[in-house]
Amino acid sequence: MALISPWRSDFPALAILEAQGQTYLDSAATSQKPQALIDALTGYYTSGTANVHRAQHQTAERTTRAFEKARVKVAHWLNARSPTEIVFTHGATEALNLLAYGLEHLLQPDDEIVVSALEHHANLLPWQQLARRRGARLVVLPLDADGLIDLHSATELIGPRTRLLALSQLSNVLGAWQPLAQLLPLAKAQGALTIVDGAQGVVHGRHDMQALACDFYVFSSHKLYGPEGVGALYGRGESLLKLDHWQYGGEMVRVADFQSAEFHAAPLGFEAGTPPIGAVIGLGATLDYLSRLDATSVAAHEHKLHEQLLTGLVARPGVQLLGQPQTALASFTVNGIHHGDLAHLLTEQGIAVRSGSHCAQPLMKTLGIEGAIRVSLGLYNDGDDLQRFFTALDRALELLL
Amino acid sequence: MNNLPAAARDALEEFQQAASWEQRARLLMQWGDRLEPVDMSERNETTLVSGCESRVWLIGDRQNNHWHFRATSEARLLRGLLAVLLARVNGIDSNQLQQLEVAYWFEQLGLSRHLSPSRSNGMNAVLERMHRISRQID
Numbered sequence: 001m002a003l004i005s006p007w008r009s010d011f012p013a014l015a016i017l018e019a020q021g022q023t024y025l026d027s028a029a030t031s032q033k034p035q036a037l038i039d040a041l042t043g044y045y046t047s048g049t050a051n052v053h054r055a056q057h058q059t060a061e062r063t064t065r066a067f068e069k070a071r072v073k074v075a076h077w078l079n080a081r082s083p084t085e086i087v088f089t090h091g092a093t094e095a096l097n098l099l100a101y102g103l104e105h106l107l108q109p110d111d112e113i114v115v116s117a118l119e120h121h122a123n124l125l126p127w128q129q130l131a132r133r134r135g136a137r138l139v140v141l142p143l144d145a146d147g148l149i150d151l152h153s154a155t156e157l158i159g160p161r162t163r164l165l166a167l168s169q170l171s172n173v174l175g176a177w178q179p180l181a182q183l184l185p186l187a188k189a190q191g192a193l194t195i196v197d198g199a200q201g202v203v204h205g206r207h208d209m210q211a212l213a214c215d216f217y218v219f220s221s222h223k224l225y226g227p228e229g230v231g232a233l234y235g236r237g238e239s240l241l242k243l244d245h246w247q248y249g250g251e252m253v254r255v256a257d258f259q260s261a262e263f264h265a266a267p268l269g270f271e272a273g274t275p276p277i278g279a280v281i282g283l284g285a286t287l288d289y290l291s292r293l294d295a296t297s298v299a300a301h302e303h304k305l306h307e308q309l310l311t312g313l314v315a316r317p318g319v320q321l322l323g324q325p326q327t328a329l330a331s332f333t334v335n336g337i338h339h340g341d342l343a344h345l346l347t348e349q350g351i352a353v354r355s356g357s358h359c360a361q362p363l364m365k366t367l368g369i370e371g372a373i374r375v376s377l378g379l380y381n382d383g384d385d386l387q388r389f390f391t392a393l394d395r396a397l398e399l400l401l
Numbered sequence: 402m403n404n405l406p407a408a409a410r411d412a413l414e415e416f417q418q419a420a421s422w423e424q425r426a427r428l429l430m431q432w433g434d435r436l437e438p439v440d441m442s443e444r445n446e447t448t449l450v451s452g453c454e455s456r457v458w459l460i461g462d463r464q465n466n467h468w469h470f471r472a473t474s475e476a477r478l479l480r481g482l483l484a485v486l487l488a489r490v491n492g493i494d495s496n497q498l499q500q501l502e503v504a505y506w507f508e509q510l511g512l513s514r515h516l517s518p519s520r521s522n523g524m525n526a527v528l529e530r531m532h533r534i535s536r537q538i539d
Contacts, residue, residue, distance in 0.1 A: 341476050344478040
């Protein structure tokens with residue numbers, strides 16, 4: 001049965017890529033962009049730019065208003081209590097680094113920072129380095145056989161020394177939603193702060209910050225069909241107050257003298273320097289576009305695509321899935337075949353997938369593999385994309401076996 | 402073309418006749434299978450080329466001012482790419498190695514895509530290591 005994406009034509013790159021013989025199945029790395037975003041960027045740059053929060057002239061006022069409107073849209077998208085809970089960053093990675101510096105003062109020697117074995121380097125290295133700076137310990141929660149953070153171990157490992165719990169919502173390798181509803185309260189019960197890496201999760205479904213009840217949530221715009229160079233840090237009002245300032249410069253300062261200064265509270269106090277204004281406005285336009293889509297249809301389409309992907313993969317002899325992917329993506333290896341060889345031959349046939357360790361080298365070591373191929377889906381993918389992938393995969397396997 | 406090493410002339414002839422990606426892939430695998438062996442004992446931290454998505458080991462010896470490299474990888478097609486690279490560089494001297502336009506060589510073979518900077522297969526890292534080895538000994 002043909003599986004058609006009614007939103008494909010909203011993304012002009014899909015037709016161009018198809019004309020170039022390219023099948024894009026790497027949306028977990030970054031997504032293609034909707035026309036609505038392209039129009040917003042063109043409109044913004046065509047009608048005159050200005051810096052935000054500084055000048056009082058009319059263009060500056062218009063730009064600042066558009067910029068702050070985007071903050072409201074992000075707050076609305078995440079169901080934050082207030083737009084002041086949204087800090088714009090340059091991406092999820094920067095947001096996590098902001099947290100690792102902003103929360104540094106809360107860490108004492110022998111305190112514990114808890115992460116999981118499936119974290120992307122972006123949600124591992126800032127905490128690892130923070131632990132090293134403060135003489136704290138980094139505790140790694142193990143996974144169960146399905147690729148979920150093991151709740152039993154977590155209950156034992158999250159303890160009175162735990163100050164921070166930083167976990168991915170949806171694994172970029174295993175495609176599994178992590179049991180945050182069970183995990184976050186374990187940290188809360190110890191008085192620890194909770195950080196959720198929503199880089200992958202934010203792309204699939206709407207996530208309600210008040211229901212999720214984490215202290216901080218980070219995401220990048222570029223995976224959510226928005227422009228690069230911008231991301232957001234959501235911080236619960238009272239949790240944001242715990243952050244020390246980390247980057248200093250224009251816009252974040254309230255009063256400056258030669259020997260001392262006073263700084264704004266969040267969000268402005270954490271947005272030093274000129275922000276990526278166009279990208280922020282573009283993200284706002286992307287969220288407007290996404291808000292107009294029927295969320296149920298999108299979810300159903302993504303679910304059907306994912307099902308077809310899994311069915312096709314497991315039907316091929318020798319294919320081993322990593323974990324039990326639930327949504328968005330699937331990573332796999334093939335017995336007796338190096339992932340680099342598969343990647344080479346898929347690339348030759350115009351199939352854009354990722355190969356390697358997917359910025360999660362410790363996870364690969366845990367799984368006992370050098371690397372894997374990852375196929376990841378966006379709402380614009382259709383059944384034909386998957387068909388082209390499987391045809392290419394079969395020809396590659398034929399050559400290699 | 403006349404001053405190419407014999408193995409390079411063979412590679413050029415074979416790859417220029419390959420009309421499809423499948424033929425090129427088959428050729429690469431054949432060339433990869435003919436690589437000089439690199440013993441397990443020689444695959445260590447020193448010979449491992451960092452910066453490759455698939456692990457590559459490279460060993461360089463100079464015999465009478467001429468370079469002789471051996472290399473291998475766990476990935477078959479990458480072994481093929483290494484083989485056609487070695488076909489071009491083995492037997493030349495340090496000066497020629499420094500001046501060699503490897504991009505042009507791969508272009509002639511119809512394999513230029515495998516050298517592009519976004520490729521993480523490590524051919525660029527291998528080249529860099531070759532240059533480093535040849536500079537160290539000079």
